[in-house]
Amino acid sequence: MTIMTSLGFSLWSTTFSVIPGVPLGAALFLARFKGKRGVVAILNATMAVPTVVVGLFVYSFISRSGPLGFLNIMFAPGGVILGQTMLAFPLVMAMSYTGLQKLDHRYAETLLTLGAGPWHRVMAVIREGRYVIVQAVLAAFGRVTGEVGVSMMLGGNIRWYTRTMTTTIALDASKGEFERAVSLGVVLLTVALAINFMSHLAVRNVR
Amino acid sequence: MSDSPVFEVSRLSFRYEHALAVSCEALRVSAGEVVAFVGPNGSGKTTMLKLLNGILGPYQGTIAFMGLPLKRNPHLRRRSVYLHQHPVLFTGTVRDNLEYAQRLKHMRRDEATIRLERTAERFGIEALLERDAGALSGGETQRVAIARAVAAGADVLLLDEPTSSLDAESDAAMRTLLLDLKRDGATILFSAHDPELVHLIADRIIYFTPSKEIHHDSPR
Numbered sequence: 076m077t078i079m080t081s082l083g084f085s086l087w088s089t090t091f092s093v094i095p096g097v098p099l100g101a102a103l104f105l106a107r108f109k110g111k112r113g114v115v116a117i118l119n120a121t122m123a124v125p126t127v128v129v130g131l132f133v134y135s136f137i138s139r140s141g142p143l144g145f146l147n148i149m150f151a152p153g154g155v156i157l158g159q160t161m162l163a164f165p166l167v168m169a170m171s172y173t174g175l176q177k178l179d180h181r182y183a184e185t186l187l188t189l190g191a192g193p194w195h196r197v198m199a200v201i202r203e204g205r206y207v208i209v210q211a212v213l214a215a216f217g218r219v220t221g222e223v224g225v226s227m228m229l230g231g232n233i234r235w236y237t238r239t240m241t242t243t244i245a246l247d248a249s250k251g252e253f254e255r256a257v258s259l260g261v262v263l264l265t266v267a268l269a270i271n272f273m274s275h276l277a278v279r280n281v282r
Numbered sequence: 283m284s285d286s287p288v289f290e291v292s293r294l295s296f297r298y299e300h301a302l303a304v305s306c307e308a309l310r311v312s313a314g315e316v317v318a319f320v321g322p323n324g325s326g327k328t329t330m331l332k333l334l335n336g337i338l339g340p341y342q343g344t345i346a347f348m349g350l351p352l353k354r355n356p357h358l359r360r361r362s363v364y365l366h367q368h369p370v371l372f373t374g375t376v377r378d379n380l381e382y383a384q385r386l387k388h389m390r391r392d393e394a395t396i397r398l399e400r401t402a403e404r405f406g407i408e409a410l411l412e413r414d415a416g417a418l419s420g421g422e423t424q425r426v427a428i429a430r431a432v433a434a435g436a437d438v439l440l441l442d443e444p445t446s447s448l449d450a451e452s453d454a455a456m457r458t459l460l461l462d463l464k465r466d467g468a469t470i471l472f473s474a475h476d477p478e479l480v481h482l483i484a485d486r487i488i489y490f491t492p493s494k495e496i497h498h499d500s501p502r
Contacts, residue, residue: 181370184337189434190359190386203373 081239085220088159092167093212100171101197105183121165126224133158150231158225163215170214174207209277217270288313288438288469289334294343296333303329306496316464318480319473321490327473331440335364362438369427371415376426379415383434401433421452441472445479
């Protein structure tokens with residue numbers, strides 16, 4: 076149950092971060108404007124924000140007294156998914172941007188000269204760079220599956236409801252139930268290795 | 283040959299970071315003209331072709347296409363296409379590539395189909411239409427890239443060293459193709475190192491120098 080809950084949250088949050096993150100990463104790759112380097116630097120910096128800080132930030136919005144308190148998603152799956160989405164979004168956008176940098180610059184110029192509008196260009200570079208995009212998506216999935224700060228802070232670690240693999244491991248370890256913690260750790264490790272393997276396959280296809 | 287200018291350039295200068303890449307006092311290209319850009323590597327030929335197609339910017343001075351500035355020029359993307367020295371084709375078949383370019387131009391489906399078949403026949407690429415675009419030879423890729431531009435309605439072609447990387451057979455085929463396009467009234471600006479090609483198809487030669495100055499139109 077915990078494994079399914081955990082993977083379910085990760086799947087939703089990855090989906091919600093990919094929908095805006097990939098096109099925005101592609102748009103940033105195509106865009107030419109002053110200060111682009113600054114934007115990229117800020118984006119890269121947001122990838123390193125600790126999960127508890129992201130959790131705290133979202134907490135301030137969705138807690139009862141926060142501007143989004145009326146949504147009632149604090150200590151509920153919605154809260155965890157929102158937090159994880161906020162965590163994954165900059166990663167997806169930054170990795171999409173960085174990955175597309177490997178794409179031959181002639182693609183973007185060819186699209187421009189053939190008269191492709193901004194949306195067509197974004198979609199075309201996503202299609203041409205689909206393997207690096209897959210890598211970004213898998214990395215985001217791995218990041219949210221393995222995080223503990225957001226799930227603990229926004230989900231409250233409620234059994235059968237918001238308890239994920241990572242929060243269960245933290246709880247079991249604190250209770251001294253190492254066997255359960257280790258067995259879940261092995262599952263988590265397997266998920267991480269599977270993601271890495273798929274990511275490796277995606278990159279190999281580019282070469 | 284009509285006298286209406288396709289390109290009119292005045293006091294153009296363009297810099298990469300702080301280094302001057304192109305400087306051109308004046309340039310006028312008429313419809314149906316074939317103009318060769320000649321000069322050593324790094325003299326600004328490719329940059330000039332990209333500037334004329336609105337791929338690079340911002341620049342100082344003015345570039346007009348069909349009498350209008352490049353920015354928001356309704357004719358620019360409809361009628362002119364720049365082709366790299368090694369053109370890229372998109373994922374899919376050759377037909378997918380041609381159809382994609384036509385879709386970008388919002389061509390009507392029946393018109394697009396007729397145009398695609400005619401272009402394929404004219405460029406001798408009918409047998410390639412269902413082939414994977416990524417599996418073509420250099421010569422075939424070059425040919426398909428030009429066909430893609432023409433199928434999408436372009437009649438002003440900016441070609442960056444169109445024969446430089448081709449084998450002898452593909453080179454000969456490309457020369458014939460360029461002559462055919464010239465005969466059909468296409469306006470072609472191309473860069474080249476091959477004097478034989480230049481003298482075969484160019485109406486005019488423009489010399490680029492390492493100091494980034496463009497020598498005024500030199501007669502053939």
